Amino acid sequence: MQDIVLDMGGKLFAEHAEAAFHAHPKDTTEGAASWMPGLWAQVGELGLPLALLSEEHGGFDLPAATAMGLVRLAAAHAVPLPLGETMIANWLLAHAGLPLAEGPATLALGPELDGDRLNGPAARVAYGRHAATVVLLAGDRLVRTDAGTVTEASHNVAGEPRDTLVFAGEVTSAPAPVNKQNFRLLGALLRAQGMAGALEAALSMTVDHANSREQFGRPLGKFQAIQQSLAVMATNVAAAGAAAVMATDLLSDALAGTGAFATAAMAAKIRTGEAAGIGASIAHQTHGAIGFSQEYRLHPLTRRLWAWRDEWGREAEWCETLGTEVCARGPDGFWPFLTSTGSAA
Amino acid sequence: MSDFLTFPAPPALPGQDDLRRDVRAFLAETLGPDFGATDQARSWNGHDPEFSRKLGRQGWLGMTWPTEYGGGNRSPLERYVVIEELLAAGAPVAAHWIADRQSGPLLLRFGSEAQRRDILPRIAAGECYFCIGMSEAGSGSDLAAAKTRARRDGDEWVLNGTKIWTTYAHHAHYMIVFCRTGHSEDRHGGTSQLLVDLSTPGITISPILDLAGEHHLNEVQFDNVRLPATALLGQEGQGWDQVMGELAFERSGPDRFLSSFALLNDLVRVLGTAPDQASARAVGRMAAHLMVLRHMSRSVAGKLAREENPTLQATIVKDLGALIEQEIPEIARTLVPVEPVPGPQNDFACALARTLMSAPSFSLRGGTREILRGIIARGLGLR
Structure with a gap:
């Protein structure tokens, strides 16, 4: 079952990767990547938005790391989908006892809950203009609402929609199954998985390029300078993938709130963010001018890497939070803290 | 994506919390409150045979080896808990470190039954120490350029050459020497690994001080050192593959x-x-x-x-x-x-x-x- 879901998802994303590439705007100031309604319809038909749920909620009872593998695959093919957001939104709704999302969903913070109304805007909401359902954390309530009104249509450097929304209608809410830090870290985990996937694809493209592009009468990949720098990229791709898996394995702990998920998710966002900068840089350096062109398919990956490392908390923020916690425990607490983290610690 | 870039979580290890607690309690008692940051900063270069013997008595050396060779028949994940606790505490593990980490596993795989029965229990007791015989003056990263050579003379091997950068050779009982034993067109070919008892006549161990003035490293010369035929580990001519396997443990x-x-x-x-x-x-x-x-x-x-x-x-x-x-x-x-x-x-x-x-x-x-x-x-x- 696990392999089947990932195979289905991977095949679907691969089929749409070419069209997704052409859906990218020619000019980053021009607007956001075009929505692909046909692709979303097929994602829904396959049940992928429910991938994190138990069978009782309509899901597949997959291990979290498998389900989140879909987010990684979608990123590797650079398809314009709020799949991860919808998976997490449904997971939160299910655990809060609220109805699941209808169609594409997204996650937001910002507005305050006043009775059954939301006051204030939610900024930089991923795919906000396309979301049929928005899931917000307001105080200690998880809020489910229909699509908001877009007051500012913006996008990130990858051309993905990042909109400001306001909400006029009545909303439903329930006690939130996660606290605010873990809500943000669920977003961070999505970006960590996404960066891991984009890095894998960028490495694969870069290795292929190094093996096929010839200069000085031999493939680039035969030069030691290129080999050494691609090895550095590979170690960072490996660390990013490991970091994302480490945090994903602890997903259910986000509900218990013992801190194990929070610590691992911070570490994952920090490490994947660092790998994103290093990996994007080496990918472009190896591709030379070819990789800098609009028509070459590296930039949908590297622009996502540059965008995602700054979303849901950049490295500096989580480093500070994590470091403050480490120092508060003092030198005698540091090693026990490290060994208490991670799956099957 | 290449499979070698994936790092799935290890399987759960029941009982590891108890093991970890035992190791921490042992370290707190054995190292004492005066064992501070600079002592710990020696990391796995701190050499203390008494400490190694104490670890042996706890059953924390040769943990994964079969019990018939003095091992504990425990999983690599249990061993991992012990060694990461030792390293985090900066415990003085150097005496037994090479033997426990790579030489013992190599003997288990390629040693004769007599060697396994003789040596492995002593390693597991924290009493028998090994050093690495790979680098030479003209053969550092390019390990295949090794010139140290052993030739057969009747029932014996006769070893000549010099190994260098050998950590704690001056306190070790054995070295596993990577050397040439034949001739081959392939530079990886014609190589073997020999088990050398460092008390054998013809061996000279000279100190090399490191940049901090400390003596961990040595040069080890072999001058017509006569070894029994049983010194050959594994198969003659398979030294390269064996040494690469050894490095996997080391890394x-x-x-x-x-x-x-x-x-x-x-x-x-x-x-x-x-x-x-x-x-x-x-x-x-x-x-x-x-x-x-x-x-x-x-x-x-x-x-x-x-x-x-x-x-x-x-x-x-x-x-x-x-x-x-x-x-x-x-x-x-x-x-x-x-x-x-x-x-x-x-x-x-x-x-x-x-x-x-x-x-x-x-x-x-x-x-x-x-x-x-x-x-x-x-x-x-x-x-």
Whole structure:
């Protein structure tokens, strides 16, 4: 079952990767990547938005790391989908006892809950203009609402929609199954998985390029300078993938709130963010001018890497939070803290 | 994506919390309160046979080996718990380290039944120590250029040549020597591994002081050293493959990212419980790196437990680990305005000095950074 879901998802994303590439705007100031309604319809038909749920909620009872593998695959093919957001939104709704999302969903913070109304805007909401359902954390309530009104249509450097929304209608809410830090870290985990996937694809493209592009009468990949720098990229791709898996394995702990998920998710966002900068840089350096062109398919990956490392908390923020916690425990607490983290610690 | 870039979580290990608690209690009692940052900063270079024997009595050496050879028949993941606790405490593990980590496993695989019965129980008791016989003056990263040669003379091998950079040869009982035993067109061919009792006549061990003036390294000369035919480990001519397998053990563990942990821990002490923003960020970043490296390293231990071959994953852990180990003293000196001072005092200045002066070796020993990256590049299909 696990392999089947990932195979289905991977095949679907691969089929749409070419069209997704052409859906990218020619000019980053021009607007956001075009929505692909046909692709979303097929994602829904396959049940992928429910991938994190138990069978009782309509899901597949997959291990979290498998389900989140879909987010990684979608990123590797650079398809314009709020799949991860919808998976997490449904997971939160299910655990809060609220109805699941209808169609594409997204996650937001910002507005305050006043009775059954939301006051204030939610900024930089991923795919906000396309979301049929928005899931917000307001105080200690998880809020489910229909699509908001877009007051500012913006996008990130990858051309993905990042909109400001306001909400006029009545909303439903329930006690939130996660606290605010873990809500943000669920977003961070999505970006960590996404960066891991984009890095894998960028490495694969870069290795292929190094093996096929010839200069000085031999493939680039035969030069030691290129080999050494691609090895550095590979170690960072490996660390990013490991970091994302480490945090994903602890997903259910986000509900218990013992801190194990929070610590691992911070570490994952920090490490994947660092790998994103290093990996994007080496990918472009190896591709030379070819990789800098609009028509070459590296930039949908590297622009996502540059965008995602700054979303849901950049490295500096989580480093500070994590470091403050480490120092508060003092030198005698540091090693026990490290060994208490991670799956099957 | 290449499979060697994936690091799934290791399987759950029931009972590990008890084991970890036992090791911590043992270390607190055995090392005592005066064992401070500068002592810990020796990392796995601290040599103390008495400590090794105590570990042996606890059953924490040769843990994964069969009980008939003095081992504990326990999983690589249990061994991992013990060695990471030892390293985090900066315990003086050097006496038995090579024997427990790589020579014992090599003997288990390639030694004769008599060698296994004779030597492995003594290693597991913390009484028998090994050193590594790979590098030579003209053969560092280019291990295949080794010139040390053994020729057959009747029932014996006669060994001639010189090994160098041999850590703690002066306290070891045995060396496993990589040498030429035949002639081959292939430069990896005609090589073998020999088990050499260092008390055999014709062996001269001379000290090489390191840049801090300490004696860990040696040059070991073999002048017509006569060894029994049984000294041959594994098969004649298979030395290259065997030595590559040995290096996989050498590259996979937490010793490849915890060498500077004592200094990092002392940095946390010096910064106090309410650090400024820059300090908190630096500590948080190091914690994140260590958590991820630990996940990766434990994943490798899980692969060893499943008898998979994680050579490439181990290479990745070692390359990333050495970067962090070497970055820690640089971060420490950025955050704390204290000059490094060589000396035995257990304070930040001396721990910094010791770590700073050890750091160059972190990306040399066990395969240089460039060699490791060459191996990774081959795994990527670039060579």
